[in-house]
Amino acid sequence: MGEGLRRAREAARATRADAPDVRPGQVWADNDLRAVGRTLRVERVEDGKAICVILTNRDATDPDSPWQQDARGRTTRISLSRFRPTSTGYRLVRDSQYGIRWPTGSVFAFPSRKATEDALCEDGRGIGVLVVYEYEPGTDRSTEWKEVAATQAGED
Numbered sequence: 001m002g003e004g005l006r007r008a009r010e011a012a013r014a015t016r017a018d019a020p021d022v023r024p025g026q027v028w029a030d031n032d033l034r035a036v037g038r039t040l041r042v043e044r045v046e047d048g049k050a051i052c053v054i055l056t057n058r059d060a061t062d063p064d065s066p067w068q069q070d071a072r073g074r075t076t077r078i079s080l081s082r083f084r085p086t087s088t089g090y091r092l093v094r095d096s097q098y099g100i101r102w103p104t105g106s107v108f109a110f111p112s113r114k115a116t117e118d119a120l121c122e123d124g125r126g127i128g129v130l131v132v133y134e135y136e137p138g139t140d141r142s143t144e145w146k147e148v149a150a151t152q153a154g155e156d
Contacts, residue, residue: 020083022050025096025113030058032088039093040076049077100128107131 022028022045030038037059040052054071078090085091098116099109110116113130120128 020080020092022080022083023095025098026092027055027094028052028083028090029093031085031091034058038071040078040090043075045080048080050080050083052076052078094134097133099131099133101131102128107133 022042024042024044026042028040028042030036030040035058037056039055041055043051043053045051052075054074054076057069057071082088083090083092097109098113099107100116100120101107108119110119113132116130120130
């Protein structure tokens, strides 16, 4: 194997090891100066890409420009390696964590809403409450998760 190929493989391996924790439900903002104001929500992650829905358009410098288009609701695929706070990357704006709150008050966290709902169904007793916790990185409460929604088992 040539030296150039060896370095490329090592760089790719290091990139995967340093990959950010991108999960469904997170909201990310575009750092690119050409797209200031654009935010997206991660719907799912597959094959090294995040499938995202655009939540807000970039700020228009000229709102009458024919190049300004409404992209809200459009789905886009973004490489996971771009989810870094670089000048052309993305920064985390809001994160969500799903879990089950038991009658004792303890919460057991899950990686996704689907996994949480599946665990509630498997329980069979319907005594748990599906909860969603959020935090906003970079704020004075950035380390505090707060409960933003709760649903009784079996409700939607």
